[in-house]
C-alpha cells in the first residue's frame with residue numbers, strides 16, 4: 339500500500355448510520371447516565387419552550403391587541419421574556435453538559451484503545467504502520483469528540499423542532515400547513531444536491547489534507563537526506579503543488595457552502611410569500627385570525643434554520659461515524675495470548691529459575707508457511723554461554739524473538755527449565771529472559787530514565803552496578819552524566835553510546851537468561867574491550883546467548899550453533915567447528931582475513 343492509498347483508506351468511508359457503531363458509542367455515553375438523561379431532558383424542554391413563543395405572539399394579537407386587553411399583552415410579553423430567559427439558561431447548561439460528556443467519552447475511548455494497543459502482538463505492528471495506529475488514537479478519537487462539540491444533541495433538537503413546528507402548524511391551520519409543506523420538495527432537492535456535492539468536496543479536502551500531512555511527515559523525518567542531496571527546491575515545488583490542490587478544493591467547498599445558505603433562504607422566503615398571500619386572503623375573508631397568521635409566519639421563519647443546520651453538520655457526523663468504526667475495529671484486533679496452552683502448569687519465578695533452555699524441532703514462520711526456522715533443536719544448560727552464528731537472514735534474531743515470545747512458533751516445543759514456554763505467563767517469561775536487541779529504542783528523558791526505564795531505582799544503585807562492571811567511562815563521557823537529556827530516539831547519541839545504554843538497561847533488569855543481539859557491533863576497539871569484560875562478568879552466573887557477526891566476540895562461548903537458511907547446520911565449540919571444516923570454519927577464515935586487512 340503506498341502512502342496515498344494508506345491515507346485515502348482513512349478518509350473514504352461512507353456511512354452515516356451503523357447500528358453496531360452507534361450501540362457501542364452509546365455504551366460509552368451511558369457510563370454517564372445522569373448527564374446523558376439530563377441532556378435529553380433539556381432538549382425536550384427547550385424544544386417545547388422554543389415552540390411556545392410563536393404561538394404566544396398569535397395569542398397576544400388575537401386575545402390581547404385585537405380586544406384591547408393590555409394586561410394580557412403585558413402578561414404574554416412577560417411570559418415570552420421568562421420563556422426565553424429559561425431557554426437561554428438551559429442552553430448554557432446543555433452546552434456545558436454535552437461537551438463534558440464528549441470529553442469524558444473521548445478520554446475513556448482513548449485510554450481503552452491505548453490499553454488494547456499495548457496488548458497487541460508484535461506481528462500486528464509489523465503489518466500496520468505506526469502512523470495509522472497513532473491516527474486512531476488521535477484524529478479518529480478527536481472526530482468522535484466532534485460529534486459532541488458540533489452538537490449531535492443540537493441536531494436531535496433540530497429534528498424535534500421540525501416535527502414540533504409541523505404539529506403546531508397542523509393544529510393551527512391545516513390548509514396553511516399544506517401550503518408550507520408544498521415547498522418541501524424544493525428543499526429536499528436542494529439539500530440532496532448540495533449535500534452530495536459538499537460531501538464529495540469535504541472528502542476530497544480530507545484526502546488532500548492527509549496528503550499534506552504525509553508529505554510533511556516524510557520530509558521532516560528525512561530532512562537529513564533532503565539537505566544532503568540538495569532536494570530542498572524540488573521538494574518545495576512539490577509541496578507548493580500539493581498545497582495549491584488543497585486550497586482549490588477548499589475554495590470549491592466554500593463556494594457550495596456560500597450558495598447553499600441563500601438557496602435555503604430563498605425557499606424560506608417563497609414559503610413566507612405563499613403563506614402571506616393565501617393567509618392574508620383567508621384573513622380578509624374572515625376565515626383566519628391575524629394572530630394565527632403571525633404565529634404561522636413566525637413558525638416558518640424558525641423552520642428553515644434547523645434544516646440548514648442538519649445538512650451542514652451531515653459531513654461532520656459522517657466523518658465521526660467512520661472514525662468510530664475504525665476505532666472500534668482496532669479495539670477488536672485480537673490481543674496477545676498469554677497461555678497458548680491452557681492451564682499453566684507452573685509459573686516461573688526469578689528466584690529459583692535455573693536457566694535451562696531446550697529447543698525441540700522448532701518450525702517458525704512470520705507469514706503463512708514461509709518458514710524462517712526449520713526443525714531447529716538444541717539444548718543450553720543453565721549458566722552456559724552459547725553463540726548463534728550465520729550469515730545475514732539465517733534466522734538468528736528470529737530465535738531470540740521466539741524465545742521471548744514476541745512471536746509464537748508453529749511447530750515444536752521450547753522448554754525453559756523443562757516448562758513449555760507457551761504455558762508460562764509472558765510477564766514472568768520476560769522477567770527471566772532479557773533481550774538486548776539490534777535496534778536500541780530510546781525514550782525522551784534523561785540517561786538515567788533510559789537506563790532504569792523510568793523505574794525508581796536509586797542513582798547509587800545504578801552507578802554501583804555500572805561501576806562494578808567497569809563501564810563508568812561511558813557515563814563520564816556523557817555531558818551531564820546520568821542527568822544528560824536524551825533527544826527523541828537518541829538522536830544526540832552515537833550508535834555505540836546507544837548500545838551501552840541498552841546493555842546497562844538489561845544489567846539492571848537482571849534477567850536469568852540474557853540474549854545479546856549484536857551488542858557490540860558499533861563500538862570502537864577500546865569500548866568493545868570494556869563491554870566485553872562487562873559481559874563476561876554479567877554472563878558468568880547466567881545462561882547467555884550471543885548473536886554476533888564479529889566472531890572475535892564469541893570465542894569464549896561454551897558452544898557455537900551455526901545456522902544457514904533457517905536450519906541448524908553445525909554445533910560445537912570453536913575448536914571443534916574449526917576442525918570440522920564446515921560453514922563456521924569458512925566464516926571464521928573470511929572474518930580473520932578481514933580483521934587482518936582491517937587492522938593493516
Ligand SMILES: Nc1ncnc2c1ncn2[C@@H]1O[C@H](COP(=O)(O)OP(=O)(O)OP(=O)(O)O)[C@@H](O)[C@H]1O
Nearest residue numbers: 464704705710728729730731732733734735736737
Ligand atoms: N518481522 C518480520 N516479518 C517477516 N519476515 C521477517 C521479519 N523479521 C525477519 N524476517 C525474515 O526472516 C528471515 C530471518 O531473519 P532474522 O532477522 O532472524 O535473520 P538474522 O540471522 O538475525 O539476520 P541478521 O544477521 O541480518 O540480523 C529473513 O529472511 C527476514 O527477511
